Amino acid sequence: MTKITASIITIGDELLIGQVIDTNSAWMAQELNKIGVWVQHRIAVGDVWEDIWQALDEEALRSDIIFITGGLGPTADDITKPLLCTYFGGTMVMDLPTLEHVTYLFEHVFKRPMPLLDRNKKQAEVPDVCTVLKNERGTAPGMQFEKNGKLFFSLPGVPHEMKGLMSDHIFSLLKERFKLPYIGHSTLLTVGVGESYLADMIQSFEEVLPENVKLAYLPNYGMVRLRLTAHGAERQTVDALLEQQFTALKMLVQEFVAADEDIAMNEIVGRLLKAKGKSVTTAESCTGGYIAHLITALPGASAYFKGSVVSYDNTVKQNVLKVNSNTLEINGAVSEQTVIEMLQGALNLMQTDYGIAVSGIMGPDGGTEEKPVGTVWVAVGNKWHVETKKLHFRFSRERNIELTAINALNLLRLFILKNDTA
Amino acid sequence: MTKITASIITIGDELLIGQVIDTNSAWMAQELNKIGVWVQHRIAVGDVWEDIWQALDEEALRSDIIFITGGLGPTADDITKPLLCTYFGGTMVMDLPTLEHVTYLFEHVFKRPMPLLDRNKKQAEVPDVCTVLKNERGTAPGMQFEKNGKLFFSLPGVPHEMKGLMSDHIFSLLKERFKLPYIGHSTLLTVGVGESYLADMIQSFEEVLPENVKLAYLPNYGMVRLRLTAHGAERQTVDALLEQQFTALKMLVQEFVAADEDIAMNEIVGRLLKAKGKSVTTAESCTGGYIAHLITALPGASAYFKGSVVSYDNTVKQNVLKVNSNTLEINGAVSEQTVIEMLQGALNLMQTDYGIAVSGIMGPDGGTEEKPVGTVWVAVGNKWHVETKKLHFRFSRERNIELTAINALNLLRLFILKNDTA
Structure with missing residues (x-):
């Protein structure tokens, strides 16, 4: 079974200049992981034509699926859409269902007293080589491209819009398209003990972990999460293995366990x-x-x-x-x-x-x-x-x-x- | 004046799997920008030897300064330090001042009743080809490397430790080493008006912006920040230009201005x-x-x-x-x-x-x-x-x-x- 890999490219000077924190990538990685897609690379580039182009080239060599977020807003500092159009060899056309949706949003949801501006209408323009993914929560549509057997998804950077597009369209689409492996995680939350001491307590456990099970230490705010990750073709086999290992782990650090799942x-x-x-x-x-x-x-x-x-x-x-x-x-x-x-x-x-x-x-x-x-x-x-x-x-x-x-x-x-x- | 560029490489499966959100990069980018270093690329890779190695190679081609955060903890899922040692052609040696510092922290600051473990002592080991940067706030030291004229800094992923190392050592070091350009930002916080309408109000202003001044729209929680960024060799010239443009911008959107700086x-x-x-x-x-x-x-x-x-x-x-x-x-x-x-x-x-x-x-x-x-x-x-x-x-x-x-x-x-x- 081949591993299906993904890269995430986030676009925007605001990320490079540090004016906003990228929370999108974490959510995407987490959710993709759940369906068995392994995010192996994340990259942030500015609003610079050559940098975005290069990132697309590089990540397409590296991964099966490339996610692009950001750079789709209605204002002039966004260059992503024309770039994608050129990159995938298309022409910009007006997508009528999207235009209808944008008009509807402005009139009935945002209830803007002002008329629809040209730049709002422009949000409904898309390269004719993409499949439009309807964005129920905003004006910038999602776009799906394909090149040399690799899948590309362009999504708006607004978190709840991006999440909506992933949930409404992309997860099911990926599950249909790929024979995905199963990836399972089990997390133990410990309190009151340092990372080093935990490591010493479970050293012999860690040394004999099966090859397809990984252990990670995630210290945060005086707590340390111990996460086991296992992967394989069959959910049942993976889950059984994971449970067996997880039970063994829990026994070893019992006195410090606050929860046997990843919750706050x-x-x-x-x-x-x-x-x-x-x-x-x-x-x-x-x-x-x-x-x-x-x-x-x-x-x-x-x-x-x-x-x-x-x-x-x-x-x-x-x-x-x-x-x-x-x-x-x-x-x-x-x-x-x-x-x-x-x-x-x-x-x-x-x-x-x-x-x-x-x-x-x-x-x-x-x-x-x-x-x-x-x-x-x-x-x-x-x-x-x-x-x-x-x-x-x-x-x-x-x-x-x-x-x-x-x-x-x-x-x-x-x-x-x-x-x-x- | 040449632009001094930087890349940030964050290491850790926990980032790719989405279990933690990367706040380090944003802070680093913001602070580096203030001293005139332009972060042009950010990349996240997993705890995978080849991926980290490749990231070092690629970013060294791209930028003058390469920051590496994460992968320095005391537990076994960390491979960064041996990799850096090999990458820069060194041998691991015990750094005595660091060992002394680690011992001091455990005894006097953490006040751990338990003895110093071997894996804690190991944190004081460093490649002999690096300059050690003392980490006042934790056990993993910062490390500075140099290769083909490029500067590399390896920092722990714990935010307050990373911040401490940047503030204690790195900013002053960079200012001495490079003739840095001056980068100025001015941000206007607007409330009660959408991105598109703002864009229309200031379209003619935007069209005639000087070449070294950039305008960005940063919408967030019903507010839109308008950020002007200018760069140049002389602080005074840049500031004067920025102020002139900023005043003009403020006049145009006056009725929606909540603050003329980037505050919450x-x-x-x-x-x-x-x-x-x-x-x-x-x-x-x-x-x-x-x-x-x-x-x-x-x-x-x-x-x-x-x-x-x-x-x-x-x-x-x-x-x-x-x-x-x-x-x-x-x-x-x-x-x-x-x-x-x-x-x-x-x-x-x-x-x-x-x-x-x-x-x-x-x-x-x-x-x-x-x-x-x-x-x-x-x-x-x-x-x-x-x-x-x-x-x-x-x-x-x-x-x-x-x-x-x-x-x-x-x-x-x-x-x-x-x-x-x-």
């Missing part, structure tokens, strides 16, 4: 609360609402989340959460006693089963010798028990906020597992 | 509040704390932000924000009257000058025929005046939350500009 900490906690039928609140100082945001980023959070108080200012800690003014005066806002009282205040106010309270110094300013930037107190608990922990981070404000949130959620997870054994 | 909406609002000496609160239902998070993501937010109530559940809207139960019963949680009362409740509770309240249906579930997914009510105001707006989005939950937050902040911005003319 907020989802682990959300599922746990849902399974237990319990609710949660947060009282946040230094994280400024970020923990509540993580919880509510998931659909269905209303089943276990009621609300939060962001008590950034001490007056809010006192007036809303009823933290004692003496506590703040004597211990300071970043202290064990303060987070305990914040937690109790939030549990009372929101009437939930569990709560998280955090107070810390995220930086870059506000640190003292006694409480340097990165000092955080966390309390988790219910109305009978509270557990606290002092954390120390040493990073940027953004990363400190993220790490505080992840750690606080993990502490709540451990608390629930220990105290709610029903 | 939360920063615009934060600066405005700071300048006016006023404070703000938020009462958030559907955004679940995300607006508060955006406000507090900025250092110094305590000057104008006191706190927020996330009132996800109706009981919290009633009990904490004192929304009338009749209001909720008759109008529903997603209604004009509810956000008005949420706003008043938050202003009373938090004692701030201004407030934002939002309630909506973010999806994917919870929509009705009358109030489909994407329906949002926003209220902004102070204790004397309130303005409301009904918004309609049609995207994913994540994007709906983001768009609601950006739009709500923008409404507050407009409200302050209109009502606080002091």
Whole structure:
């Protein structure tokens, strides 16, 4: 069975200049991988004719399928469409179904009071050598080309439009076209142990891994994901092998496992609360609402989340959460006693089963010798028990906020597992 | 003056498989651009010897400077260091200052109870043909190589370590080594107008732009940034030209300008509040704390932000924000009257000058025929005046939350500009 390979070319000066972060490629790679297409190369080029041309030439030599994203907007800095037209030896023509769709979008969806501009109409022009893929979510159509047996797809750079085109057309098209191998992944999320120690714990496991199974270490925010990837012709065989290896791996690192799938900490906690039928609140100082945001980023959070108080200012800690003014005066806002009282205040106010309270110094300013930037107190608990922990981070404000949130959620997870054994 | 060009090679299966998003390249490109180095190519390859080797060969032909990130971790899936050693014709040797540094980090910073593992010590091994760049923030050192007059830098993939190495060593090194051109950027942030209409408004301006000035349209979350980029040998000349063109551009789209620099909406609002000496609160239902998070993501937010109530559940809207139960019963949680009362409740509770309240249906579930997914009510105001707006989005939950937050902040911005003319 031959491996079907893909390259992703992203086009746009904004990527090279770093003004936008490329999230498209990650999504595409992940989804393509699921259907057995191996993305082996990703490349970003500017809005430069020769660079795009060269990238097309090079990637066509390398891969079976070439995805091109970006460079299809209605404005003048885009040169992709004419280039593709020349590259594949076509002539630009107006695609009437696309024009109808663009007109419909402007009139009925965007509800623009202004008339359709020539440059909007131009979006419906395509090379006559392509197959048009209808973009339900926007004005720039997807285009499919073929040259020397290689498949090319040109897609708009707007993430939700690109995703829509992939889901509406391309995945099914690829499955029909190629006899795809099956690629399986299993991911273990570990917390509280470093990459090196994990590696030592599973060294002998790793040494005897079958040839078609790969292990990767993915450290992120104090957690390390261990990912096993296996491939083969038959789904059943691959899955069986993967499960066998995954079970062995899990046994070896058992004590550090937070989840046996690739999910984020907020989802682990959300599922746990849902399974237990319990609710949660947060009282946040230094994280400024970020923990509540993580919880509510998931659909269905209303089943276990009621609300939060962001008590950034001490007056809010006192007036809303009823933290004692003496506590703040004597211990300071970043202290064990303060987070305990914040937690109790939030549990009372929101009437939930569990709560998280955090107070810390995220930086870059506000640190003292006694409480340097990165000092955080966390309390988790219910109305009978509270557990606290002092954390120390040493990073940027953004990363400190993220790490505080992840750690606080993990502490709540451990608390629930220990105290709610029903 | 010759243009100094760079390529960025990111290494790691996790990038190709889409399990992590590459944020490093964007930061590197942005910062390199500031010092006059033009990133013309970015490429991602897997942990495959031949692919990395080929990428080094190809990018060395293309660019003056080649950055390599990732593939330096302590675990077995990393092959980058031995490859670099072979590629540049060296032998692996133990670098004693690095070993000392790694030992110090484990003992004093990570405070690991466990002993230093062989694989940790191995991180201090480097090819004898490289110049070691000390990594203050982690165990994997940066490495500088040279071949056929091209400069190569190998950096760890952990973002804050990579950033540290760039800032501590590489920028100054490049400035000394090359006579760098000056590259200037000016960005205008517009709100409330589409890319196509902007393009039509400034078409004649764009047509006569000097050859060394480029214009880019960067649409994002209902805003469009217009970026002018100019380059030349002399900073003064470039800046003068850029300013002249930028002023002309600003005049043409004046009515839609939210900021004349590349900053995010939360920063615009934060600066405005700071300048006016006023404070703000938020009462958030559907955004679940995300607006508060955006406000507090900025250092110094305590000057104008006191706190927020996330009132996800109706009981919290009633009990904490004192929304009338009749209001909720008759109008529903997603209604004009509810956000008005949420706003008043938050202003009373938090004692701030201004407030934002939002309630909506973010999806994917919870929509009705009358109030489909994407329906949002926003209220902004102070204790004397309130303005409301009904918004309609049609995207994913994540994007709906983001768009609601950006739009709500923008409404507050407009409200302050209109009502606080002091």
